[in-house]
Amino acid sequence: MSYADKFESMKKGFDMGQAIAEADRCLLCHDAPCSKGCPADTDPASFIRKLRFRNVTGAIRTIKTNNILGGACGVLCPTAELCEKECSATGIGQPIAIGKIQRFLIEHARETDFKVFAKADPRPEKVAVVGSGPGGLSCAAELAKDGYPVTIFEARPEPGGVLRYGVVSFRFDLDFLAAEIEDIRNLGVDFKCSSPIDGHKGAEDLLGDGYQAVFLAPGLWDAVQLKAAAEDIKGLYSSVQYLEGLRDGNLQSFAERIEDKTVAVIGGGSVAMDCVESAARLGAKDVYLVYRRSYTQMPAEAEERIDALQGGIHFLLLNQPVDYVVDENRCIKGLKLVRTALGDMDDSGRRSPVNIEDSEWILGADVVIEAIGNKAEDQSPGWYPHVKLKEKNLIQTDPATGKTSVDGIFAGGDIVRGPALVVNAVQDGKVAARAIKAYLKQ
Ligand SMILES: Cc1cc2nc3c(=O)[nH]c(=O)nc-3n(C[C@H](O)[C@H](O)[C@H](O)COP(=O)(O)OP(=O)(O)OC[C@H]3O[C@@H](n4cnc5c(N)ncnc54)[C@H](O)[C@@H]3O)c2cc1C
Numbered sequence: 053m054s055y056a057d058k059f060e061s062m063k064k065g066f067d068m069g070q071a072i073a074e075a076d077r078c079l080l081c082h083d084a085p086c087s088k089g090c091p092a093d094t095d096p097a098s099f100i101r102k103l104r105f106r107n108v109t110g111a112i113r114t115i116k117t118n119n120i121l122g123g124a125c126g127v128l129c130p131t132a133e134l135c136e137k138e139c140s141a142t143g144i145g146q147p148i149a150i151g152k153i154q155r156f157l158i159e160h161a162r163e164t165d166f167k168v169f170a171k172a173d174p175r176p177e178k179v180a181v182v183g184s185g186p187g188g189l190s191c192a193a194e195l196a197k198d199g200y201p202v203t204i205f206e207a208r209p210e211p212g213g214v215l216r217y218g219v220v221s222f223r224f225d226l227d228f229l230a231a232e233i234e235d236i237r238n239l240g241v242d243f244k245c246s247s248p249i250d251g252h253k254g255a256e257d258l259l260g261d262g263y264q265a266v267f268l269a270p271g272l273w274d275a276v277q278l279k280a281a282a283e284d285i286k287g288l289y290s291s292v293q294y295l296e297g298l299r300d301g302n303l304q305s306f307a308e309r310i311e312d313k314t315v316a317v318i319g320g321g322s323v324a325m326d327c328v329e330s331a332a333r334l335g336a337k338d339v340y341l342v343y344r345r346s347y348t349q350m351p352a353e354a355e356e357r358i359d360a361l362q363g364g365i366h367f368l369l370l371n372q373p374v375d376y377v378v379d380e381n382r383c384i385k386g387l388k389l390v391r392t393a394l395g396d397m398d399d400s401g402r403r404s405p406v407n408i409e410d411s412e413w414i415l416g417a418d419v420v421i422e423a424i425g426n427k428a429e430d431q432s433p434g435w436y437p438h439v440k441l442k443e444k445n446l447i448q449t450d451p452a453t454g455k456t457s458v459d460g461i462f463a464g465g466d467i468v469r470g471p472a473l474v475v476n477a478v479q480d481g482k483v484a485a486r487a488i489k490a491y492l493k494q
């Protein structure tokens with residue numbers, strides 16, 4: 053099997069029989085806790101009930117009306133921490149597989165060409181959206197449903213944000229993304245790709261350029277680094293460089309750098325899991341996941357952790373990387389680690405890792421990938437200079453509306469919350485769209 057094949061497509065989802073069998077297990081709770089567990093109000097209790105009574109189109113309508121990225125969320129939501137965590141069936145056995153049912157319904161809508169929305173009568177007020185990730189797409193769709201002409205300005209050549217250039221293709225493939233975006237194009241949203249908003253034409257200039265409101269959702273595209281001034285080390289990548297490279301036509305060149313080599317990935321979240329799994333698929337000899345806390349403290353989902361362990365990834369837990377080992381040509385040779393023990397609780401509610409004295413050692417590695425977080429791009433505030441910021445260059449908004457400190461400018465998604473989830477960005481887009489409509493009607 054070629055590398056391209058190993059990365060090409062997602063695992064198959066439920067078929068109709070499996071989806072109905074799963075919906076038949078639903079306890080039809082009155083005040084359904086699963087719906088309360090969904091950050092985007094997708095209302096799983098309602099679509100599962102409809103499917104259970106064989107109202108398939110009604111179920112699809114519920115999802116799409118509440119969540120234009122219902123398919124993406126069905127695939128990518130960490131459901132065990134959200135809707136399924138609240139499912140009453142958990143007390144009896146397994147929770148209902150809400151995400152899988154949701155994905156099936158959206159795929160079924162596509163296969164049967166069932167369209168939920170008709171084009172609305174056009175309204176005169178134009179809105180600009182900056183960024184075509186889940187936040188921007190959700191806001192644009194909500195506005196377009198009501199006839200507002202929306203233009204999305206996207207810096208990269210193709211739309212989708214992290215869905216296109218972050219999440220690995222074996223978890224979320226191009227065909228699935230294309231179908232999800234097609235629904236939004238069909239609402240009349242205009243996509244201007246390779247069109248960054250920058251210092252020359254900032255967000256505030258858009259307001260004077262025919263747009264009555266602007267929604268900012270540029271996400272977080274700079275990588276948090278373990279050490280400053282390490283950019284010139286050959287064989288050291290940030291997760292942003294690595295994952296974007298894999299999805300941007302550089303699969304073969306990464307395969308050549310990784311095949312038969314030892315790869316170390318620093319981090320314990322879902323992004324680190326995408327990095328270790330893809331390195332294994334690229335034929336690495338050994339893949340180490342280096343994490344400074346313990347197994348149960350890892351932010352990655354239990355299923356992802358188990359998949360990685362079963363895939364032969366070596367978990368190096370309770371080890372803190374402190375430096376890189378390089379040769380005279382600045383090629384990476386390994387990682388200097390210090391062993392840790394768990395100390396007192398920290399702000400995250402977990403026991404903090406404490407370095408153990410004199411326990412440094414070196415892990416040999418040919419490739420190191422840092423997956424320790426993303427942050428706002430350093431130049432971002434330059435293109436919205438009057439928008440008030442909070443810590444880490446994130447944008448300050450009113451959470452009930454997404455309003456920023458500049459009249460007519462709204463914001464949402466990761467640039468407001470910090471690293472979060474697709475479903476959170478979808479909700480921010482909905483909240484801001486509602487507030488933008490109210491603002492335009494003033
Ligand atoms: C590798 C990775 C894997 C993830 N996996 C999951 C997962 O499995 N499940 C989950 O729920 N969440 C996951 N997340 C988190 C989730 O993807 C984000 O929370 C979500 O994408 C945030 O959406 P957003 O719209 O705020 O920003 P983004 O998705 O980051 O999109 C922002 C868009 O704005 C564009 N942009 C930036 N600056 C400009 C500019 N100046 N002008 C024009 N356009 C600009 C960018 O090119 C990008 O397309 C993952 C994140 C990463 C990094």
Ligand code: SF4
Pocket residue numbers: 089090091092093094095096119125126129131134135136150151154475
């Ligand atoms: S959008 Fe995500 S969290 Fe909400 S019901 Fe669907 S799978 Fe669950």
